[in-house]
Amino acid sequence: MAEIAAPVLPRAKSRVWRKLRSHRSAMFGAVLVALFAFLALTASILPIADPSATDWGAVRQAPSAAHWLGTDELGRDQFSRMIWGARASLLAGVVSVAIALLVGVPLGMLAGYFGGWIDAVISRCTEALLSIPFLILAIALASFLGPSLTNAMIAIGIAATPVFIRLTRGQTLNVVAEDYVESANAIGLSTPVILRRYIFPNILPPVLVQSTLTVASAIIAEASLSFLGLGQQPPAPSWGAMLNTAKGFMVQAPWMALWPGIAIFLVVLGFNLLGDGLRDALDPRED
């Protein structure tokens, strides 16, 4: 009857998951993201028009049955370009954040764990990069690398890196101060093991949240760069590039600017909602 060790608490991993699942707006965000991700992934097999098939006879046509979202300045189908554009936008968001993570997290962990001059050097550089406004840095980098989607992603990735370095460093400092890291030391575990098993998984939740939110801003940044002509190059579509072109036909064909704007808004909203939901779900205080 009197079990010494009957665990009575609910399983915790599922608790985060449950919290996320019951988070209505997060789920809405997840659905938005999933929808666009699905379109982006399946663009090539969806029964839609060729996004670069031009039709001189049907330029800048308003939405109609034949072209649900109208046509662009070269008579290409906007609907299909929007779907293909999702590819560029999502790719840009995800790849640039991946770059930032790949560079930022290890550096931040090193700085936070070892401290001393390593920390001093990394932190100073981070600070320097952080005090250059994100977009200016991205523009300078993008024009250094030359206008292309890949280069825009690299530029945004580099520009987003310091945020992750700083976040990771701060989190690492917090985690290092935790008793369980000291307990790992007391057990006699080696530094790489401690970094891998103790520091990394425990700094992950905030990094994950930040990643989601950064994907959102990276998508906007890609659109901004494309808008300035530094991103995706023609004839491949991207929402920012579409806006860039549409800007010239604002009066004659306002819908050309409408769709990409709405799409960017929705995807970014999706990522933001998801990020917020993740943050709430991972926050132990919010019960």
Place this chain on the structure above:
Amino acid sequence: AQAQTLRIGLESDPDALDPDRSRTFVGRIVFTALCDKLIDVGADLSLIPQLATEWSFSEDGKALDMTLREGVVFHDGTPFDAAAVKANIERSKTLDDSVRKTELSSVESVEVLDATHVRLNLSAPDAPLLAQLADRAGIMLSPSSFDSDVAANPVCSGPFKFVSRVAQDKIELEKFGDYWNADAIKIDRVTYLPIPDSTVRLANLQSGDLDLINRLAATDAQTVENAGNLVFAKAEGLGYQGITFNIMNGAKADNPFGKDARLRDALSLSIDRAAINQVVFAGLNAPASQFVSTASPYFDPAFPVPARDIEKAKALIAEAGVSTPLELELQFPNRPESQQVVQMIQAMAAEAGINISLSAKEFATMLTDQKSGDFQASQVGWSGRIDPDGNITGFVSTGGGFNDGGYSNAEIDRILAEARAESDVEKRKALYHEANVILNEEQPLFYLYNEAWLYGVSDKVAGFTAYSDGMIRLENIELKQ
């Protein structure tokens, strides 16, 4: 009455307002109001008197005599005379960072004959010199302002004098009361506002915040025409847009298009120039076939715009014996219009079996890459000069300043040099015809379209005329309230 200010929207901010250091096209527009030149350009592109009332070349073409207008004063009150001309031309030739040196390279010395007569001694006959004197090389600054910062406060003798400038924001001028032709000036002030985005420029015109906008987007012309309170104006331009090939500039020239003129011709034939003009420019520009536009007296009707001919293009490719599909890298400046044009070309060329890969570059990068031969083909253009020499010699003569493709043909070099030294129009025409024949055969570059100058004008503005040189002349313009 209230001071009347004409507000003009420009597509970009002029650079230094010093005629010897100015390089931008919009800068020239501002100089038109601010500074008089020795010679002016008429609506028919003929050279007409401005500060010089008469001019003539000596028999051997090595001296240019000019008679100067009397009673002209600079904005600071300094009188204009032959000594001022000498001082100005010498400044252009000697100032450290003068960009006028090449234009005036044939001028060896300037002789003051008397107060109103001046002679330019030339090292060799130079027909295009007159056209240079109708441009910034001919602008006369007040010699007493040389010591101050000219760009910050240019002192000329034009109909308007400089008031203030805020970089990237506005340039303000006001009417110069002592102008020699003051009667023709009916407005009190003029303000130039650089607004790069054509939509925003148009929006400002529509809302009444601007009275006149330069470089109306072709696709907006309809909007302007439809608006009750706006007027659309247009003039044929002198410039062109085309495709330049890398013929002999470095390793990248080693590609089928660099080596075989037939392929270049095939590409040219695959392009439907009329369609481009229609789709991208609402039919307002002109499809082009040669280095001058129909506005120029030198236009050669023997070379009409090539019609699209896919079959012939394919035949030429077959004849060249290369394997299809052909691959070609085409670089272009990342501007919306160029982007549309090259995308259309890409689609059209594909039908002839030419796969074009596009590479957008910032203008600065593109020029550098072009100069260093890091390109196969480049979609570039030229804003155009009144004298035909300015539209061709630098581009195709051996070692020419703009000959980035490295094209070299001794025959062409000879013909163009001869035409340059010739001042008789008919003889020059014949020479240029000869050149056209060769160039049409070899196609080191081909032409796509001539840009027209498009303006949106408020209906409050009366008396505005569009000129083929793209300058906005303020004489006779009136503002109704």
Place this chain on the structure above:
Amino acid sequence: MLSYLARRLLISIPTLILISVFVFTLQKMLPGDPVLALAGEDRDPETLDRLRELYNLNKPVWMQYLLWAKGVVQGDLGVSIRTGLPVSDMILSKLPVTIQLAVMSMIFAIVIGIPAGILSAVRKGTATDYAANVVALSGLSIPNFWLGIMLILLVSVKWQLLPASGYVPLTEDPVQSLRTMLMPAFVLGTGLAASLMRHTRSAMLGVMRQDYVRTARAKGLAERRVILRHAFRNALTPVVTLIALLFGELIAGAVLTEQIFTIPGFGKMVVDAVFSRDYAVVQAVVLVTAIGFILMNLVADAANVLLNPRLRLS
């Protein structure tokens, strides 16, 4: 306190040097010869060489940096290769424009963001909170430049209520100045207001969990007083820090906003300068922005020290 700030300033010197070196190297790696861009249609080898000479572009990169740094230390930021004007003059003439834009956006953001944040934290879980969050998230998710374009289309082109572009100094015509800045400030301010609202909310939620808020309630204080005097006062610290950090975002946002509304400010200048390879200008703008950023952080630190007795007294 003063010595603390002085120390902070000293620490930022290496940061500034790092920034300048970084920007300098980055620029030197940019493709495109500034001289070619500059010469435009009038290029011949002689002119180009002369220009290179004039702007020290023919010297080794480290020399160029040292020459530039020497100038900066002496207060000379160099000459714009494009306009031929001294960079410091250009910056001085642009600064007020961007500052006006920034201040107006910030005021907008503060006036909207902070009260909304407090309200939604206090009413956590209610419809008010939900609505405020939805609006804020939307504000964060709308691309600035798109919002700007749409506003121009509607407000300026269609309804012709406000000018689509331009800038009138406040001193010249205050009414017109505010009119021209209204839309840009709104566009720039929405994102900020959203950020501010969200951060205020979460700071407030954090503070309202604190024991001393419960103590204040236990004293029988009116709820209003508990929230404003006890909770908000302590939530202010992170919010003030955020406002300083947002300054950086503001400048970045200004880049696009100024581009779209053709406002002759800092952001526009830097984009134009990057595109025309106007090294001296890019360099100076980044440096000045970084200094501004550091100063804002310093101000935030100082404000925090003033707000937080724990820091003030140690």
Place this chain on the structure above:
Amino acid sequence: MVTALTDDNDNLLSLRDVSLNVRGHAAPLLDGVSFSVSRGETLCVVGESGCGKSLTSLSIMGLLAPALSAGLRGSMEFDGQDIDLRDLASLKRLRGSRIGMIFQEPMSSLNPAYRIGDQIAEAWRQHNPGDGMDQALEMLRLVGIPAAERRLRDYPHQLSGGMRQRVMIAMALVNNPALLIADEPTTALDVTIQAQILRLIARLQTERHMGTILITHDLGVVAEVATRVAVMYAGRIVETGPVEAIFTDPQHPYTIGLMSSIPPLRGPRERLATVPGIVPSIETMPEGCRFSTRCPFARSECRQTPPLQELAMRHFAACHFAPLEHKLKGAA
């Protein structure tokens, strides 16, 4: 010790049948909690962590989180006045003026942004005219803070934990409340400081003839300061009585288990008897007697909720088998 005889006429607070239900759970967090406190008396509420001690005190103060207070039922009679516990406005009027409260965490319970004098005075100002600074000073002297004039202008972080707890007491008492609720006021303090604070509370309470509810889980503290004791377990009061009765004659198996778990300070050291397991959470709450899952004597009868029965003068226990030594003979 304070063994002031209290008669019911002196009754200050009677808490009646307080229940707290949480949406989605059948078992209430608090279940029929009733007790009373007289003037000059110290009622100690003891029990393990999570037994509902703090919830009870917060209910009296009307300070439950809004989400929780929706499920609150019950009333109290305070100073002759009948108040429904859901009537937050009435509770708020009492708060800080008639009922003072101090909390466990002296480190975080003071607002770091304001001077302590100001914080005490604010409590005065809320309920009285005047700026309250004189009263604040007087209170600081009263709670034994040296150099009180100077300390008035200190910020909380300049004080040690013990000092801060004194400030909290000063703040709670500045309006001379009739009832003081102290929720584990010494748990976070060192033994030597704890002794000081307990003495202080006891002194002030006698001087002012306050009723006091002291929440703690330390039976030593209970033995030191209590006049009466209520033992709480899983949201119910399982045993209550005068302090002597609880210590000399504990009845409920839970009370006995708690006492057995404490290592003795004297006498032989032997293996400790424990209370196995942990307090059930709202999800795992058993039917009937809530202690039955941990009770070594649990039988099938325990499925029924045992009533609080009076086993001796004013000594109640809620166990079917009390007194154990009679009812369990043979059964074991």
Place this chain on the structure above:
Amino acid sequence: MNRPMIEAADLSKRFDVGGGFLKPSRLLHAVDGVSLSVNKGETFAIVGESGCGKSTLARLLMRLLTPSSGRITIEGHDISDIAGADLRQLRRDVQFIFQDPFSSLNPRLTVAKLVAEPLEAHRPEMTASQRRAEVARLLSQVGLRPEHMDRFPHEFSGGQRQRIGIARALASGPRVLIGDEPVSALDVSVQAQVINLLSDLRDSLGLTLIVIAHDLAVIRQMSDRVAVMYLGRIVETGPTDAIFERPRHPYTRALLAAIPGPDGGGGAGLAGETPSPIDPPTGCHFRTRCEFARDECARTRPPAEPTGEMSEVACLRWRDIGEATDVMPVAPKRSAAAEARFRLYRDAMGQTENNSQQGNNR
């Protein structure tokens, strides 16, 4: 039996606090010249108020911190500045139990992983299945059910987590266990369970135990010898009963007198609060709160002097003060009926404990 397992000689640890860029640094003397000796198989307790350096001392003893000065030896081997393989060996022999069962277990690892980690580090020759079996054995040794190996720490209650921590500490097969307030964070009922467990383990595994606590009752229950710390120094050591029944140092007396209980603790209690370890009082650290302090106390640091009974006291005036007796509160006498109830309870508990023990060993 009385061979020392761990000895510390004049051990000090100073922390550099408040220092930073362009800022003068200040030294905090967390541990200030501590000497002690712990015998094999005994339980040694360290008691003192918050901030007096107990945890720092514990971390020094197992070399999680490096001493600023002084020496530590384990069975005669100097471990004051070992590194690498020697340090790993030390980690095997000396293990640590943390105060906070919530923060000392990595929340992202399962119990099996947590307990297996020291095995991986110190007994790499084990196969995965051997390891799993060993983990199961360790878990049942601390009274947990091996079925719960694959759960995460936060799915357990505080007492259970403390058991996981203990299992983890036992995994490398240590000979010394240092517990930094191993039961302070637990409720009395659970605390009693863990106290019992630790003493069982000590007896069955022959461990040497060093226990830090501030609850004197807990210390009396667990330890053979006690050291009382005040502001970085040990003021008195001796066998537990001697310290509790005949405390000599004024601080020890005050501590015992402050234990709450029915008679309100003995005497006036201790006034004032502990001074800061950044600027401790000169001479005797305790003199600012000591009723017996004289001028000399401000001048000389009192040496540790033996008082007989294997005790030492660091007070200049211990001879004058004499020994106090019975400063602790007296528990009220239970009625005979109550005693009977307690016996009943104890018997019933003994049975359930045995039952569950068997259940675990099944």
